[in-house]
Amino acid sequence: MAWTRKILRVDLTNGTCKVEPLNMAWAQQYLGQRGLATKYFVSEVDPKVDPLSPANKMIMTTGPLTGTPASTGGRYSVVTKGALTGAIACSNSGGYFGAELKFAGWDMIIFEGRSPKPVYLWLENDKAELRDAGHLWGKTVWQTEEIIKKTHQDPQIRISSIGRAGENGVLYACIVNDLHRAAGRSGVGTVMGSKNLKAVAVRGTLGNAGIKDPKAFMAAAAAGKKVLADNAVTGQGLPTYGTQVLMNVINEMGALPTRNHRDVQFEEARKISAEAMHEKRPTDGKSQLVTNAACFGCTIACGRISKIDETHFSVVNKPEYWGASGGLEYEAAWALGAANGVGDLEALQFANMICNEDGMDPISFGATVGAAMELYELGIIKKEAIGMDAPFGSAKALCDLAMMTAKGEGFGKELGLGSARMCAKYGKPELSMSVKKQEFPAYDARGIQGMGLTYATSNRGACHLRSYTVASEVFGIPVKTDPLVTDGKADLVKAFQDATAVFDSAGICVFTSFAWTLADVQPQIAAACEGDWTLEKLNEVGERIWNMERQFNLAAGFTAKDDDLPPRLKMEPAKVGPAKGLVNGIDKMRPEYYKTRGWDEQGVPTGDTLSRLGL
Amino acid sequence: MQKSLHINAAKCTGCLQCEMACSYENHGLFNPAKSRIKVFDFEHEGRKVPYTCTQCAEAWCLNACPVDAIRVDAVTGAKVVNVATCVGCKVCTIACPFGTINYVADLGKVQKCDLCGGDPACAAACPTGAITYVDADWTGLDKMRAWAGKTDTATRASA
Ligand code: SF4
Ligand code: SF4
Numbered sequence: 001m002a003w004t005r006k007i008l009r010v011d012l013t014n015g016t017c018k019v020e021p022l023n024m025a026w027a028q029q030y031l032g033q034r035g036l037a038t039k040y041f042v043s044e045v046d047p048k049v050d051p052l053s054p055a056n057k058m059i060m061t062t063g064p065l066t067g068t069p070a071s072t073g074g075r076y077s078v079v080t081k082g083a084l085t086g087a088i089a090c091s092n093s094g095g096y097f098g099a100e101l102k103f104a105g106w107d108m109i110i111f112e113g114r115s116p117k118p119v120y121l122w123l124e125n126d127k128a129e130l131r132d133a134g135h136l137w138g139k140t141v142w143q144t145e146e147i148i149k150k151t152h153q154d155p156q157i158r159i160s161s162i163g164r165a166g167e168n169g170v171l172y173a174c175i176v177n178d179l180h181r182a183a184g185r186s187g188v189g190t191v192m193g194s195k196n197l198k199a200v201a202v203r204g205t206l207g208n209a210g211i212k213d214p215k216a217f218m219a220a221a222a223a224g225k226k227v228l229a230d231n232a233v234t235g236q237g238l239p240t241y242g243t244q245v246l247m248n249v250i251n252e253m254g255a256l257p258t259r260n261h262r263d264v265q266f267e268e269a270r271k272i273s274a275e276a277m278h279e280k281r282p283t284d285g286k287s288q289l290v291t292n293a294a295c296f297g298c299t300i301a302c303g304r305i306s307k308i309d310e311t312h313f314s315v316v317n318k319p320e321y322w323g324a325s326g327g328l329e330y331e332a333a334w335a336l337g338a339a340n341g342v343g344d345l346e347a348l349q350f351a352n353m354i355c356n357e358d359g360m361d362p363i364s365f366g367a368t369v370g371a372a373m374e375l376y377e378l379g380i381i382k383k384e385a386i387g388m389d390a391p392f393g394s395a396k397a398l399c400d401l402a403m404m405t406a407k408g409e410g411f412g413k414e415l416g417l418g419s420a421r422m423c424a425k426y427g428k429p430e431l432s433m434s435v436k437k438q439e440f441p442a443y444d445a446r447g448i449q450g451m452g453l454t455y456a457t458s459n460r461g462a463c464h465l466r467s468y469t470v471a472s473e474v475f476g477i478p479v480k481t482d483p484l485v486t487d488g489k490a491d492l493v494k495a496f497q498d499a500t501a502v503f504d505s506a507g508i509c510v511f512t513s514f515a516w517t518l519a520d521v522q523p524q525i526a527a528a529c530e531g532d533w534t535l536e537k538l539n540e541v542g543e544r545i546w547n548m549e550r551q552f553n554l555a556a557g558f559t560a561k562d563d564d565l566p567p568r569l570k571m572e573p574a575k576v577g578p579a580k581g582l583v584n585g586i587d588k589m590r591p592e593y594y595k596t597r598g599w600d601e602q603g604v605p606t607g608d609t610l611s612r613l614g615l
Numbered sequence: 616m617q618k619s620l621h622i623n624a625a626k627c628t629g630c631l632q633c634e635m636a637c638s639y640e641n642h643g644l645f646n647p648a649k650s651r652i653k654v655f656d657f658e659h660e661g662r663k664v665p666y667t668c669t670q671c672a673e674a675w676c677l678n679a680c681p682v683d684a685i686r687v688d689a690v691t692g693a694k695v696v697n698v699a700t701c702v703g704c705k706v707c708t709i710a711c712p713f714g715t716i717n718y719v720a721d722l723g724k725v726q727k728c729d730l731c732g733g734d735p736a737c738a739a740a741c742p743t744g745a746i747t748y749v750d751a752d753w754t755g756l757d758k759m760r761a762w763a764g765k766t767d768t769a770t771r772a773s774a
Contacts, residue, residue, distance in 0.1 A: 068645055069635040069740070096631075103646060156648075179658060207638060207646020214639075225742065290661035294628035297635065299742035301628035305661040324661030 002064030002210055002528040003027055004105050008128055010121060012195050013054060013113030017121075017128040022107050028531050029614065031538075033063035034090045035505035035545040037079040037108055041088070042548060044110075047555035051081045051187070052169075052194040054114035060101070060160070060200065061109075063507025064529045067102030067208045067296075070221045071228055072509035074099040074296025076183075081556070083187030083194070084171045084364065084418050085436045085461040088552045091174065091188045092465070092504055093160075094295030094303075095181030097202065100158035104204030115196040120148065120161070123202045133198035140164060140357045141176040148201045161199035162189045163358030168408030169193065170416035172364035172439075180326025180356045181295065186438060186460050189359050217527035224512075224520050225299050231515035233475065238302040238511065239292060243330035244274035246442070253474065253483065254577020255447030256334065257440065259341045259392045260370040261433045261566075264444045264574045268343025272333050276345050277304070283311050288345060290324050295509065302511060304328060306349055314350035314399040327352040331464075334442035335366025340373050340392055347395035351402040358406035364418055367439035369401055371419040371431055372411075380426050386411045430567050436461035436558065445565060445584040446574040448473050450481070450489040452584035453593055456563045457493065459549040465510055467496035478517055484578065486585035490592035498542030505545060518542075544613040547597075547605050551615065560603040563590055617692045619751040620728070620735055622665050626745035629654055629663040636740035640731055649719070651728045652737050652746075665746060667737070668715035668728040670694055676727065679710035692751070693730040701725055 005022045023040075030036040037059040049055045058080040065073040076098025082089030101109075104125050118133040136144050141163040149157050158178060166173035166189035173189030174182040183189075211217045228234040237245045250256045251269035258266040270276060277289040286307070294301035305324045308315055315321040327333075327349055336348045355362040369390075375381040376390045383389055387410050390397040404412030414422050419432040419439055433440045438461025445452030450469030455462040464470065469492055473483035481492060499518050503510045506525055518538050526533040553562075569584045594601065598609035605615075634650035642649045652667035674694045677685040684700035685707065687693070696716075703723040707716050716727040728735075730748075738748040749756070 069632060069639070071742075099631075099647075103648065205646070205648035207642075207644045207649060209644040209646075211645070214643075218639075229742065291625075291663075292628055293661075293663070294630035296631055298628070298630050299632065301630065301743070303628075307661065323659035 002068065002212065003032065004102065004107050004210065006106055008106055008109045008123075010109060010111050010128070010130070011113055012111055012115040012119070012130070012197060015115070015119075015130050017130065019126075029541065030545060031064065031502065031505040031525070031541050032107070033061050033066070033075070033077050033505045033507055034079065034092070035501060035541060037061035037077065038088060038090060038545065038549060038552075040108070040110065041079050042552045045081065047552050048557065049081060051083045051086060051191055054195070056081050056191060058111045058188070058191050058195065059108055060111075062098050062102045062107055063505055065524060066507030067099040068211065068221070068507070068528060069218070069297060070508060070524050070528075071225045071299040072295065072297055072512050073507055074298065075507050075509055076101060077504065078175055078183040078188040080188055080191045082438075082460060083173075083190035085186050085438050086556060087186070087436050087460055087558060088549045089186035089188055089460050090504065091183035091185050092510070093175070093177055093181050093183040094298065094509060095158075095178030096296045097158045097160050097177035097181075098507070099296040100202045100204045102204065103207050104202050105206050109200070111195060111197060114194065118196045118198050120197070120199040120201060122152070123200070123204075125204060125206050136198045137167060138164065141359050142179060142357050144199055145179060148199060152201070152203075154203060157201050157203045159199055159201045161359070162192050163360075163406065164408070165358045165360040165406050165416070166190055166193035168416065170360055170405060170408070171418045171421070172361040174359050174361045176356060176359045182356070182359070182361070184361045185363065185463060211528050212530055213527045217524065220523035220527045224516065224524055227520055228299055228512060228515050233477070233514040234300045234512065235515075238300050238514070241274035242292065242302045242304040244277060244304070244328060244333055246330045247273035247333060248275065249474065250443060252577075253447050254574055254579045255444040255483070256338050257433070257442065257444040258338045260339065260367075260374040260431065261440070261444065261568050262374070263576075264447055264579060265577050266338040266341070266343070269338060271343045272337040272345050272348055277306065277328065281309055283309050288349060298509065300509075300511060308349045308353070309346045312346040312350065313396070314347055321350065321353055325353050326356055331442050332362035332366070335363045335439075336398060337366075338442075339366050340370040340398060342393055342395050342398050344395035347399055350399050354402040354406055360406060363441050364439045365402065365405060365415070367433060368415050368419040368422060369398060371423055371433065372401075372415060373397070374431055375423070375426055375428060378428075380428060433566055433568070434462055435565065436562055438462045443470055444574070444579075445569050445586075446582050447577065447579035448483045449486050449585055449589070450483070450492055452565055452569065452586045453489050453493045453589040454496075456565055456586050456590065457497075457593060459546065459553055465500070467493045467500060468510065468513070469493060469496055471496075471514060475514070477514055484582060486589045489589050490596045493593060494596050497546050498539060501542040501545040502538050505541070540613065544615060547609065547613055547615055550605060554604060560590075563603055617751040618733070618748050619670065619754055620667065620730065620738060621747045621749045621754045623745050623747070623757070624662065624664040626743045627654060627663040627665050628743055629656055630742065632740040632742060633665060633737035633746055636736040640736035641726070651715075651726055666715070668694070668713070670728075670730070675710040675712060676707035676716045679706045681706060688729065688732070691730045691733045694727065695729040696725055696727055698722075698724050
């Protein structure tokens with residue numbers, strides 16, 4: 001029983017909390033976290049629901065390995081219909097909140113309806129209570145955590161909350177836990193805000209006693225940790241440089257999307273890289289990076305904790321930003337930096353702090369700023385509309401726009417729509433670098449072909465975390481494939497998608513997959529969980545989850561047309577670098593992928609496929 | 616040779632593997648709330664600091680206990696709570712200047728680090744070397760070596 005077998009159902013409309021047993025038959029088919037919560041979600045929610053209506057639900061969920069000593073065993077996810085995308089959303093976060101939820105005795109919390117007034121959920125082991133959050137509304141994530149801990153006089157409480165972005169309807173608002181870890185993408189925080197739910201605060205002291213075979217589990221977990229420690233990426237690269245280890249590597253490959261994907265290399269990439277974070281600044285003789293940090297249970301510790309330069313224009317006379325804070329991670333450094341041509345490391349850290357403090361996805365925010373800067377340079381959005389000059393490269397504009405978006409002020413309201421809606425509004429929908437209205441992350445699909453297919457077919461909109469083929473195409477994990485060709489990418493993407501769905505359903509971090517394959521995870525799941533968890537079964541679970549998510553999206557109204565990339569990536573070749581002259585071959589890969597998946601030409605799973613997977 | 620837990624906070628990432636290992640070793644379940652070692656997060660300074668009993672030679676807790684429930688383990692030198700004798704009066708928790716002996720409400724007893732009988736689970740679980748179990752007389756050896764390496768390099772360069 002790695003599961004606690006207990007679900008909390010919170011009816012926000014009526015202010016009630018109810019305990020339910022976990023559906024163990026479903027647990028055997030969907031494992032936990034992403035898979036299991038999505039099963040609950042699709043069984044209970046109309047796919048056509050307006051994401052911001054009370055009829056949408058939001059599930060916070062742990063996996064069977066959450067709150068165990070498995071390396072990275074502390075993850076939790078938020079499952080809902082995404083405010084940004086209108087597709088199934090599942091955003092995963094580390095930190096300590098997920099493990100605490102488990103230690104309080106819960107597999108998941110299902111939120112329904114909408115509270116008539118702002119509330120937060122207070123969980124003290126099995127005691128669940130909705131409390132008034134009138135005094136927290138309008139507060140940032142950082143303030144919210146501090147106030148709740150003071151109110152309950154317990155510094156050991158773990159909290160997930162939304163900042164002002166989630167309250168103000170920024171469509172890519174995230175849910176932040178432990179100050180700087182986030183269920184980041186697809187607007188899960190916007191959904192939470194629409195429910196008038198400010199925060200979930202947990203204190204769990206019951207612990208996790210339910211491992212099937214503790215001795216076998218400890219041995220399997222130890223073996224897994226050794227694999228991570230011995231691997232060059234998880235044992236050295238990520239601990240030393242964090243995810244930012246990628247900045248120079250991806251730039252050299254000509255796959256660092258720059259200035260809204262106009263370019264594929266950023267001339268100032270070095271200035272915003274991991275190496276730059278380590279360098280001593282001339283102003284104060286200190287490096288931006290203070291230390292690395294791990295999420296619960298993690299033996300990799302990719303997390304970065306940094307201090308901004310106190311003399312930087314963004315924080316002059318603002319001591320509240322001078323303390324140590326999370327960042328920069330690679331995706332944020334790219335989205336806030338290269339995506340809009342800003343090479344000022346301190347400005348990126350400031351914008352990143354605003355994203356943490358007020359709960360915004362830095363990828364979608366940064367990429368939307370990039371689109372706005374292009375519209376500005378084309379003369380389509382005028383200086384008066386933005387309230388400032390906003391050419392590519394303007395660190396000042398980036399910092400000001402971050403604050404305005406978080407607070408819902410002025411042009412920040414437009415940026416809060418995300419790039420797809422904003423560009424459509426200005427008559428240039430093709431300038432939004434997104435799929436299913438969700439902005440691309442930090443890999444240019446012309447230089448890494450498999451990522452084009454990854455983005456186009458991701459069930460939650462453009463995303464690197466659904467099938468990180470970068471591992472194979474760049475690092476040769478588990479096998480090296482050529483990033484510049486489309487051949488074989490359909491199979492590669494499918495394999496990554498299915499495996500990742502299992503990682504996301506187990507309670508562990510997908511970054512372990514730089515070193516672990518499912519064969520490393522399987523013994524840990526098998527020792528922890530009741531049932532017969534073979535490798536074959538896990539592969540099938542992954543495929544089942546993927547197809548279930550697909551079915552929801554099709555029922556929500558998505559079609560094969562939505563499995564596509566913006567024209568820029570299909571028609572404007574890379575100008576420099578190894579991919580010079582290339583566009584992404586999505587139109588060739590898509591039909592191959594559908595076939596590999598057992599879907600028809602319209603991307604609909606065939607009856608055979610569905611019955612094979614028991615769907 | 617007597618050994619001691621040695622903590623190098625600069626290496627700690629805050630993964631809490633030590634707390635999980637401690638609770639499993641002593642309570643048979645994974646529960647940081649029951650751990651005898653605690654990792655403190657000074658988030659605004661970017662520091663994580665693991666903290667536990669240092670096994671004082673003249674232990675306040677041991678001296679304060681009215682029923683002699685705390686004894687010295689002859690092999691490890693740990694000050695060990697005899698659960699059968701402990702009456703849960705908590706006087707030791709008042710006496711200890713460091714707060715590293717604590718009451719466990721659901722047991723009605725106190726608990727503290729007992730060095731796991733000479734094979735501390737936290738040190739074994741720590742992935743970063745922030746917690747090690749080393750010669751009690753030479754807990755400073757690593758720091759000495761590090762500083763020694765930085766000393767008198769000029770002479771060698773010109774030699
Ligand atoms: S690899 Fe990074 S994100 Fe994943 S659990 Fe570890 S610290 Fe957290
Ligand atoms: S196991 Fe080591 S690195 Fe992890 S929290 Fe404990 S002391 Fe720190």
